[in-house]
Amino acid sequence: MDYSAIYPEIILALFAIAIPAVSMLVKDSKFLAAVSLAGVGLSMLAVIMHFVDGSGPAVFDNGLLVLDDFSGLFMMVFLSVAFIVILASAKFVENDKHVAEYYTLILLATVGMLLVAASTDLFVLYIGIEITSISSYALVGFRKKDIKGAEAATKYFIFGGLSSAFTLFGISLIYGLTGLAGDPTTSFEGIGTAVATLGDYQEMLWAALVMVIVGFGFKVAMVPFHAWAPDVYEGAPSTITSLLAAGSKKMGFVAMFKFFLLAMVAIKADWEIVVGILAIITMTIGNLAALNQTNIKRMLAYSSIAQAGYILIAIAVGTEYAVTGGIFHILTHAFMKGGAFIVVATLATVAIGERIADYKGLAKRSNFMAFSMTVLLFSLAGIPPLAGFASKVVLFSSPIQGGVSGADWMIWLAVAGIINSAISLYYYARVVKYMYVDELDEGASAEKLKLPRSMAAAVAICVVAVIAIGVYPQLFVDFCREAATALFA
Numbered sequence: 001m002d003y004s005a006i007y008p009e010i011i012l013a014l015f016a017i018a019i020p021a022v023s024m025l026v027k028d029s030k031f032l033a034a035v036s037l038a039g040v041g042l043s044m045l046a047v048i049m050h051f052v053d054g055s056g057p058a059v060f061d062n063g064l065l066v067l068d069d070f071s072g073l074f075m076m077v078f079l080s081v082a083f084i085v086i087l088a089s090a091k092f093v094e095n096d097k098h099v100a101e102y103y104t105l106i107l108l109a110t111v112g113m114l115l116v117a118a119s120t121d122l123f124v125l126y127i128g129i130e131i132t133s134i135s136s137y138a139l140v141g142f143r144k145k146d147i148k149g150a151e152a153a154t155k156y157f158i159f160g161g162l163s164s165a166f167t168l169f170g171i172s173l174i175y176g177l178t179g180l181a182g183d184p185t186t187s188f189e190g191i192g193t194a195v196a197t198l199g200d201y202q203e204m205l206w207a208a209l210v211m212v213i214v215g216f217g218f219k220v221a222m223v224p225f226h227a228w229a230p231d232v233y234e235g236a237p238s239t240i241t242s243l244l245a246a247g248s249k250k251m252g253f254v255a256m257f258k259f260f261l262l263a264m265v266a267i268k269a270d271w272e273i274v275v276g277i278l279a280i281i282t283m284t285i286g287n288l289a290a291l292n293q294t295n296i297k298r299m300l301a302y303s304s305i306a307q308a309g310y311i312l313i314a315i316a317v318g319t320e321y322a323v324t325g326g327i328f329h330i331l332t333h334a335f336m337k338g339g340a341f342i343v344v345a346t347l348a349t350v351a352i353g354e355r356i357a358d359y360k361g362l363a364k365r366s367n368f369m370a371f372s373m374t375v376l377l378f379s380l381a382g383i384p385p386l387a388g389f390a391s392k393v394v395l396f397s398s399p400i401q402g403g404v405s406g407a408d409w410m411i412w413l414a415v416a417g418i419i420n421s422a423i424s425l426y427y428y429a430r431v432v433k434y435m436y437v438d439e440l441d442e443g444a445s446a447e448k449l450k451l452p453r454s455m456a457a458a459v460a461i462c463v464v465a466v467i468a469i470g471v472y473p474q475l476f477v478d479f480c481r482e483a484a485t486a487l488f489a
Helices: 003-025 029-053 069-092 099-118 122-140 147-180 188-195 199-219 228-235 238-263 265-290 296-317 320-349 367-381 387-404 408-436 453-471 473-488
Strands: 058-060 065-067
Touching: 003 029, 003 058, 003 065, 003 099, 029 069, 029 099, 065 069, 065 099, 069 099, 069 238, 069 320, 069 453, 069 473, 099 122, 099 238, 122 147, 122 238, 147 188, 147 199, 147 228, 188 238, 188 265, 199 238, 199 265, 228 238, 228 296, 238 265, 238 296, 238 320, 238 473, 265 296, 265 408, 296 320, 296 387, 296 408, 320 367, 320 387, 320 453, 320 473, 367 387, 367 408, 367 453, 387 408, 387 453, 387 473, 453 473
Parallel strands: none
Antiparallel strands: 058 065
């Protein structure tokens, strides 16, 4: 049995187990953060070394888990997000109780994401999702005395539990249906083969499909399963919000890629228009709702909903080029949205509120924070030469190619994406206006902000990544193309 396929998961799980023990010996919260960063770094090294070795895909337990170009890329995305969140958390939670549990939960949540990335089986994928979800419920409610946080954790748990039930019931139906076509299975390859022969059981298949869509739709905040996101994103600690938006949400899209494009590809003609309509509705409602928000975290939450709509385009089109664009946008969005929430967290530590109006005159108090937020927001809007522009070009061109090849309706996905990107520019530019144009409120302090170094470093990593991807997009497009090829292989 080749254990190299699960070295990243093993390393991270061992560090997650070790941190509570280490905390009994060393009480310093920054040391615990350093140990957590070391775990993430070693896990990243395990992924990198596999590809440096050049031995090809690593397979664990007859293909139950696979480390290939697709899973490897997403592992690096999830580990990068975890690294940035932990780095920012070193200062953000240093005075909180149960810091060891906080870092343990982040590492366990990341382990779940890695399992989802590597899984070739629907049930294993479900287990990975649940590991991440259960850890996330606790992290959202980490600050128990915070009323908003407690409320957010409760809502997240209720909605999450309901979505998990739908997913599990859908998986059980699929397992039973594959038994009617031969041997019952939950492997994506086996499901895909069975689905092609289940013409007499379309109603049951659609029931299973709808249930899984409900479950996965919750994870990615797809309309109409998005209601939890604004409240949870607002109430959760800002560093954890970054983990949710840049990490666990991307995990949901990995699950959807595998389910729709591997397990359900035989009936793609039946569901592609449905997913396309959901994509348009999701991006439109997300952007329109963001227009009138006064809280920066709620605005970014609705922005995340809109971004989910953009990525759904890749699933609706379903070509290798479209998936390349979807993966590319997931990669860029992890740094864009993750960085934006860390900016919010950083400013919160120096007594800057979460209302958009609290950002008035920010450029005069911290030009670095204002510049960083501007870069991240403009990238989210798709302004060149930033990462968001590059990924949207690839993503939005994929339905145009699909339309040219015969599916005329797909062109409307590109049109909707472009229009919605233009709408989003308004509320992103409003924040920039507050930071650079508006004056400080009367009586407000004009003193320069003293930023925590670890949090400033986390923000800087995200900004540099966004600029680098935007300036040298082809390098990252090639990585994403290889990942898409591995998925379909």
